[in-house]
Amino acid sequence: xxxxWFKYAAPMNFxxxxxxxxxxxxxxxxxxxxxxxxxxxxxxxxVLNDQKQYYRIIYVHVASxxxxxxxxxxxxxxxxxxxxxxxxxxxMMASATAITGANMTLIALITGAIWGKTSWGxxxxxxxxxxxxxxxxxxxxxxxxxxxxxxxxRRSDKASALLALVGxxxxxxxxxxxxxxxxxxxxxxxxxxxxxRVEANILIGMLVTTLGFWMYSFAVILxxxxxxxxxxxxxxxxxxxxxxxxx
Amino acid sequence: MLSAxxxxxxxxxxxxxxxxxxxxxxxxxxxxxxxxFPLGVGVEEKILTKIAPGIVWIAALLASTLALDRLxxxxxxxxxxxxxxxxxxxxxxxxxxxxxxxxxxTGLPLVLIAPLVGLLxxxxxxxxxxxxxxxxLGTPVLSMIGAIGAALTLxxxxxxxxxxxxxxPLYIPVLVYGAGxxxxxxxQGVSIQPYLLLLxxxxxxxxxxxxxxxxxxxxISIE
Numbered sequence: 001x002x003x004x005w006f007k008y009a010a011p012m013n014f015x016x017x018x019x020x021x022x023x024x025x026x027x028x029x030x031x032x033x034x035x036x037x038x039x040x041x042x043x044x045x046x047v048l049n050d051q052k053q054y055y056r057i058i059y060v061h062v063a064s065x066x067x068x069x070x071x072x073x074x075x076x077x078x079x080x081x082x083x084x085x086x087x088x089x090x091x092m093m094a095s096a097t098a099i100t101g102a103n104m105t106l107i108a109l110i111t112g113a114i115w116g117k118t119s120w121g122x123x124x125x126x127x128x129x130x131x132x133x134x135x136x137x138x139x140x141x142x143x144x145x146x147x148x149x150x151x152x153x154r155r156s157d158k159a160s161a162l163l164a165l166v167g168x169x170x171x172x173x174x175x176x177x178x179x180x181x182x183x184x185x186x187x188x189x190x191x192x193x194x195x196x197r198v199e200a201n202i203l204i205g206m207l208v209t210t211l212g213f214w215m216y217s218f219a220v221i222l223x224x225x226x227x228x229x230x231x232x233x234x235x236x237x238x239x240x241x242x243x244x245x246x247x
Numbered sequence: 248m249l250s251a252x253x254x255x256x257x258x259x260x261x262x263x264x265x266x267x268x269x270x271x272x273x274x275x276x277x278x279x280x281x282x283x284f285p286l287g288v289g290v291e292e293k294i295l296t297k298i299a300p301g302i303v304w305i306a307a308l309l310a311s312t313l314a315l316d317r318l319x320x321x322x323x324x325x326x327x328x329x330x331x332x333x334x335x336x337x338x339x340x341x342x343x344x345x346x347x348x349x350x351x352x353t354g355l356p357l358v359l360i361a362p363l364v365g366l367l368x369x370x371x372x373x374x375x376x377x378x379x380x381x382x383x384l385g386t387p388v389l390s391m392i393g394a395i396g397a398a399l400t401l402x403x404x405x406x407x408x409x410x411x412x413x414x415x416p417l418y419i420p421v422l423v424y425g426a427g428x429x430x431x432x433x434x435q436g437v438s439i440q441p442y443l444l445l446l447x448x449x450x451x452x453x454x455x456x457x458x459x460x461x462x463x464x465x466x467i468s469i470e
Contacts, residue, residue, distance in 0.1 A: 138412075139416055141412075142412055142413045145413070146399060146409065146413060149400070149403050149404070149405070150403060154470075155468060155470070158467040159399045159464065159468065162395075162399065162460070162463060162464055162467060163399060163413065166395055166417070167417075170392075170417050173420045174416070174417075174419050174420055177419060177423040177424065178419070178423065181424075181427055182427055182431070
């Protein structure tokens with residue numbers, strides 16, 4: 001059987017597909033998030049080493065931080081696909097992803113600040129991981145700012161896609177630069193992320209919550225893409241025939 | 248190809264020499280920023296020497312973004328840029344020439360004025376030499392990365408502020424290692440070689456990729 005991979009590259013076909021998928025992603029998002037948080041709040045130890053109850057913010061903090069980084073990769077993927085195949089839908093996906101990615105970065109920063117206040121005794125520290133996330137937020141913001149500053153859709157799509165690629169090239173360098181400002185010796189306050197050190201019970205909660213956040217991202221990104229499609233294709237005949245438009 | 252490079256370079260330098268005030272504006276901006284810091288944080292010698300590396304670099308970053316706005320905009324407004332795009336020569340090469348000219352006019356003066364900054368902040372002579380060296384290695388990277396941003400924001404309303412917002416975060420590696428090298432040179436028994444190697448690596452990488460990315464961005468902006 002020959003599959004037509006490009007069928008859903010057409011905004012018209014993707015619009016209806018996305019509409020059918022969104023409810024499933026919402027159900028999965030709510031189910032996994034609630035399950036992960038329930039597990040994290042009631043099925044894990046009350047006290048973890050010298051950390052008290054407040055360590056439980058880890059379930060939101062880690063999940064949002066992982067999603068923030070992952071969504072940047074997803075955004076770059078769509079931006080690159082757009083530049084290579086010149087498909088309009090890819091650019092729409094990239095810009096829809098960017099907003100959720102920026103939100104996740106912000107959530108990771110805020111929950112991190114709260115956790116930092118309780119655990120380290122300070123809201124903010126110029127630590128490599130914190131600094132990198134702040135810069136990630138700047139780069140997401142730059143992408144969104146460039147996109148909204150250009151009125152012409154074609155140019156704004158392509159220019160922001162190129163910026164996303166440049167960001168991808170430089171972000172790892174920034175990460176190493178802030179991680180190791182003195183190349184003669186390197187040190188940091190934020191512990192290394194190593195899943196091996198995390199208790200299995202807590203890890204389950206973290207992974208399930210992350211899955212929930214991921215499904216949430218799918219749902220919101222698809223909803224946002226549907227809005228972008230409607231906005232850009234509002235003059236076409238297929239949009240004017242839609243049930244939800246003619247109500 | 249080489250002749251296209253030289254012609255564009257010569258033209259840009261000639262144009263700048265006819266309007267010298269633009270070059271001096273950037274230079275004086277740098278000096279003004281440098282001299283404002285002691286007035287803000289106090290004139291204690293220990294503090295000044297400690298913060299000098301960071302201040303020099305931040306002033307250089309700001310001066311560099313300030314000058315970027317003009318890299319392509321005047322050529323864009325009078326149509327020269329479109330003519331350059333129409334020529335059979337490689338756009339990356341001509342863009343590279345423009346970036347080199349831009350660096351000679353805005354980056355190199357900062358390197359040459361660095362000893363004055365060293366005197367204002369009471370930096371030891373050896374460290375002044377290091378400061379000039381790292382500025383020499385780092386400012387071309389600023390021009391290279393900045394050129395991509397300048398091409399992307401070409402002709403936009405409020406492009407100047409947007410441009411700074413886009414490129415300043417991307418300058419961070421240069422800032423970290425550039426300022427780090429100067430601080431290391433003032434400390435005892437710390438090698439500055441790793442800093443210099445990293446900065447050189449940034450310069451080589453940006454020399455390879457930035458003209459190409461800038462050319463792609465210009466095509467997107469003008470099409």
